[in-house]
Amino acid sequence: MTAKVVTVTSGKGGVGKTTTTANLGVALARLGKRVVLLDADIGLRNLDIVLGLENRIVYDLVDIVEGRAKVRQAMIKHKSLPELYLVPAAQTRDKTAVSPQDMVQLCNQIRPEFDFILIDCPAGIERGFRNAVAPADEVLIVTNPEVSAVRDADRIIGLLEAERKGPGRLILNRVKAEMIRRGEMLSPDDVTDILGIKIIGIVPEDDFVVPSSNSGVPVTLNEESRAGRAFHNIARRLMGEKVPFLPLEEKLGFFARLGRLFGGGGA
Amino acid sequence: MANWWDRLFGRGGDADGTGKQAKSRLQFVLLHDRLAIAPEKMEAMKAEILDVIKKYIQVDTEHLDIALQRRENASLLVAEVPYLNARMETPDSDIETIGGDAAREERQKNDA
Ligand SMILES: Nc1ncnc2c1ncn2[C@@H]1O[C@H](COP(=O)(O)OP(=O)(O)O)[C@@H](O)[C@H]1O
Numbered sequence: 001m002t003a004k005v006v007t008v009t010s011g012k013g014g015v016g017k018t019t020t021t022a023n024l025g026v027a028l029a030r031l032g033k034r035v036v037l038l039d040a041d042i043g044l045r046n047l048d049i050v051l052g053l054e055n056r057i058v059y060d061l062v063d064i065v066e067g068r069a070k071v072r073q074a075m076i077k078h079k080s081l082p083e084l085y086l087v088p089a090a091q092t093r094d095k096t097a098v099s100p101q102d103m104v105q106l107c108n109q110i111r112p113e114f115d116f117i118l119i120d121c122p123a124g125i126e127r128g129f130r131n132a133v134a135p136a137d138e139v140l141i142v143t144n145p146e147v148s149a150v151r152d153a154d155r156i157i158g159l160l161e162a163e164r165k166g167p168g169r170l171i172l173n174r175v176k177a178e179m180i181r182r183g184e185m186l187s188p189d190d191v192t193d194i195l196g197i198k199i200i201g202i203v204p205e206d207d208f209v210v211p212s213s214n215s216g217v218p219v220t221l222n223e224e225s226r227a228g229r230a231f232h233n234i235a236r237r238l239m240g241e242k243v244p245f246l247p248l249e250e251k252l253g254f255f256a257r258l259g260r261l262f263g264g265g266g267a
Numbered sequence: 268m269a270n271w272w273d274r275l276f277g278r279g280g281d282a283d284g285t286g287k288q289a290k291s292r293l294q295f296v297l298l299h300d301r302l303a304i305a306p307e308k309m310e311a312m313k314a315e316i317l318d319v320i321k322k323y324i325q326v327d328t329e330h331l332d333i334a335l336q337r338r339e340n341a342s343l344l345v346a347e348v349p350y351l352n353a354r355m356e357t358p359d360s361d362i363e364t365i366g367g368d369a370a371r372e373e374r375q376k377n378d379a
């Protein structure tokens with residue numbers, strides 16, 4: 001067994017890469033997988049905050065690369081999930097402190113002991129992006145249903161093709177079903193049409209997300225959260241399961257939705 | 268499969284909001300992003316491609332479509348060129364005049 005390396009990227013900042021990485025890590029760990037989360041956003045580390053692990057950091061990614069710490073020393077174990085670890089980014093250095101080869105080497109070193117290594121990629125298309133993508137077996141592209149975010153995702157898909165890491169799978173985050181119904185928001189179909197790649201998840205806009213990063217408890221741990229359930233399903237799809245997509249409409253009951261789906265009515 | 272999501276969302280097929288604008292603006296902007304060439308150059312290339320094709324076959328320029336597309340694993344420049352007079356007989360020696368305006372008018376007269 002050797003870990004699959006999955007890089008979470010986007011081009012544009014603020015679309016939900018860190019939220020996605022944290023939640024997929026938690027979901028995979030809850031599904032019994034051994035998981036390492038690697039924060040590649042050097043200088044702007046955040047994954048530790050979202051996971052509630054910021055006060056446990058001793059060593060970081062750059063300490064490993066520069067030989068001041070062994071990988072195991074820098075790994076922080078999650079409070080409630082013993083099979084989930086974080087390797088934090090350095091906060092006081094910049095992206096040039098790490099090279100793509102360093103990332104490949106580091107991943108190869110930990111691959112044998114884990115099932116998944118998830119890498120949180122920084123925004124942009126420069127060094128930090130190349131660092132995060134270099135060791136990837138699979139790339140997840142996070143975007144929002146907005147023109148600028150989809151445009152940046154397209155750019156990233158082009159770069160991934162050029163690096164022979166493409167095409168990757170898409171996560172559409174912050175989707176509002178109500179706005180789509182009114183025709184005021186790009187639908188998942190619109191976005192996959194335009195980008196021409198497969199979609200692995202649709203995550204609704206969810207008021208639980210901000211409080212969850214306030215408290216350092218990812219939404220996947222909250223049974224009430226629809227975003228949390230969406231991340232859980234993405235984790236299962238990453239494991240190769242076929243999981244039907246969540247209907248995003250809250251008001252419709254289950255049978256009404258089934259009717260709509262299979263009855264083929266003009267709804 | 269195409270309308271699966273839309274049905275799930277209960278969106279009427281004729282919703283006419285800013286979502287449509289978003290899609291068409293994206294399609295425009297990505298066309299040029301993907302090729303990384305300026306819009307004028309793209310137009311010039313289309314015109315030149317068309318000129319070459321017109322030398323050999325009669326083209327319905329109204330419905331001509333040359334655009335960039337992405338498929339699963341490749342980016343493509345796809346030209347959809349509807350042509351007129353599928354069964355036109357082309358004397359090998361005289362390609363230039365076949366493409367000429369006089370010949371076209373002649374043929375359209377015959378078709379009508
Ligand atoms: N599905 C969602 N619903 C509501 N807020 C979200 C959602 N996804 C992300 N956010 C919020 O958006 C902001 C940016 O998310 P983050 O994961 O930090 O993006 P990135 O890592 O791509 O910069 C954060 O404040 C986060 O809480």
Ligand SMILES: [Mg+2]
Pocket residue numbers: 017018019041046
């Ligand atoms: Mg981030």
